[in-house]
Amino acid sequence: MIALALALILSSPLPSSPLALSPLPSSPLPSSPLALSPPSSSPLPASPLPEDVAKIQRTGSIGVLAASPLAASPPPSSPLPASPPSSSPLPEDVAKIQRTGSIGVLAETGDGDRARAGVAVLGTTRKIPFNARFRVASGTKAFTATVLLQLAGEDRLHLDDSVSRWLPRLDTRITVRHLLQHTSGLFDYFRAPGSWPQLHTAAGFATHRLRTYHPSELVTLALKHPLAFPPGTRWSYSNTNYILAGMLIEKITGRTWAQEVRRRILRPLGLRATSVPETDPIIHGPHARAYRHYPDAPGPTDVTEVNPSMGGAAGAIITSATDLNHFQRALNSGRLLRPAQLAAMRTTVKTDADAQSVWPGARYGLGQFWIPLRCGGGYWGHGGDGLGFTTRAGVHPGNGRSVVVSGTSEATEAFDRTTTDLIEHALC
Numbered sequence: 001m002i003a004l005a006l007a008l009i010l011s012s013p014l015p016s017s018p019l020a021l022s023p024l025p026s027s028p029l030p031s032s033p034l035a036l037s038p039p040s041s042s043p044l045p046a047s048p049l050p051e052d053v054a055k056i057q058r059t060g061s062i063g064v065l066a067a068s069p070l071a072a073s074p075p076p077s078s079p080l081p082a083s084p085p086s087s088s089p090l091p092e093d094v095a096k097i098q099r100t101g102s103i104g105v106l107a108e109t110g111d112g113d114r115a116r117a118g119v120a121v122l123g124t125t126r127k128i129p130f131n132a133r134f135r136v137a138s139g140t141k142a143f144t145a146t147v148l149l150q151l152a153g154e155d156r157l158h159l160d161d162s163v164s165r166w167l168p169r170l171d172t173r174i175t176v177r178h179l180l181q182h183t184s185g186l187f188d189y190f191r192a193p194g195s196w197p198q199l200h201t202a203a204g205f206a207t208h209r210l211r212t213y214h215p216s217e218l219v220t221l222a223l224k225h226p227l228a229f230p231p232g233t234r235w236s237y238s239n240t241n242y243i244l245a246g247m248l249i250e251k252i253t254g255r256t257w258a259q260e261v262r263r264r265i266l267r268p269l270g271l272r273a274t275s276v277p278e279t280d281p282i283i284h285g286p287h288a289r290a291y292r293h294y295p296d297a298p299g300p301t302d303v304t305e306v307n308p309s310m311g312g313a314a315g316a317i318i319t320s321a322t323d324l325n326h327f328q329r330a331l332n333s334g335r336l337l338r339p340a341q342l343a344a345m346r347t348t349v350k351t352d353a354d355a356q357s358v359w360p361g362a363r364y365g366l367g368q369f370w371i372p373l374r375c376g377g378g379y380w381g382h383g384g385d386g387l388g389f390t391t392r393a394g395v396h397p398g399n400g401r402s403v404v405v406s407g408t409s410e411a412t413e414a415f416d417r418t419t420t421d422l423i424e425h426a427l428c
Helices: 090-099 137-153 176-181 202-208 215-223 240-253 257-269 321-332 339-345 353-358 413-427
Strands: 063-067 104-108 114-118 133-135 318-320 369-372 378-381 390-395 402-407
Touching: 090 104, 090 114, 090 413, 137 176, 137 240, 137 257, 137 321, 137 339, 137 390, 176 240, 215 240, 240 257, 257 321, 318 321, 321 378, 321 390, 321 402, 390 413, 402 413
Parallel strands: 063 104
Antiparallel strands: 063 402, 104 114, 133 318, 369 378, 378 390, 390 402
16 A cells, blocks of 8 residues: 555655655635545545655565454464465465565465565575564554544544644644645655755665654754645645644643553554554564665665654554554544544545556545555555555455555565555455
8 A cells, every 4th residue: 555654764855655746736625525435536625534645766675564454352462374275366466576576575364364475684584474563654644643533532622723722833724634634735854855864875874873853853844844835725745744743642632642642542452563662763573674775885775773753653653464454443443433533534635646646546534545446445544665664554444354565675666566456355
């Protein structure tokens, strides 16, 4: 799937998600909300509504993990059954992904179907662990949006409140809905020229990989630039929106967004493989190494250990395929949000041309994409592109199936094309 979610980190000064998103036409939004049936391709509505998405450098994925969910109870700590059914398309789908340039590939479904190929660590014969942890990058946005929507359900905020009520540095026209919907017009801090050497060169990564960023520092980078358009009139992916969403959570609750995600989502769902590391550069638990291609390095650079504060509420979460599938199913079945807030999350606007070029017909709600399926209908979800990890994730609202695909390097067009095929086979 996608794309921001940060989709987190880029090798060029673009937003950190699978696609580089260009602005939509500047026509004003219609006044009536969209229906909750599969989103249409109509222009942006003014009503409520997966990375946030902008292109990262397409240079090849080192490893891939895919999984579909377990039943809607806290996921077990033991791995799924070892042998996939012989009729499953998964082994061939995994092989196709590997043939696009991936060194390691793993796929897994909730009915025990799984397959893997390649290695988890370059220069070894080690396989990617079935229970591997990975940085979900912009997939974090779905967690952050869920917390804010829970607060709305508790009448502690309203989606059409001006964010300046709590964060007075902002334009008074920007609402909570605009942040979650990517219709604020705010500049994406990851585009700030000269600010991200760790994204562009191996030398820059070695020097800056452990640097800590405060959310206000990231917002300051963005506010040096004017709004791209009047709030609510267009859609443009910006990680700044979700850094502000995290700051808003702290203003309203008195606790950090990370604390609220743990308290409201991770503990109630029993997501034991999911963590919000804040500044800890280590991925604790089983995981594959993550790699990135830099122009000043002869081969892939190991970028596994990096301070995640550059992503914050827009892209810092670490999870596993099992946990992410469990979260997706819980969210979209109504276990985490009240009906009105889930309806708001699923009220969508049209994405821009770059997103459409990868996922024709893709739309964006509040922290989730809606992407059509060739077999009919569509799925909800949010993926992400970060330093060395690429994730695509989604859940079918009709049959309840979900899937997660995660690679250990940058995404490529071929990665997204073959991953789309895997998702179609898993969800249809």
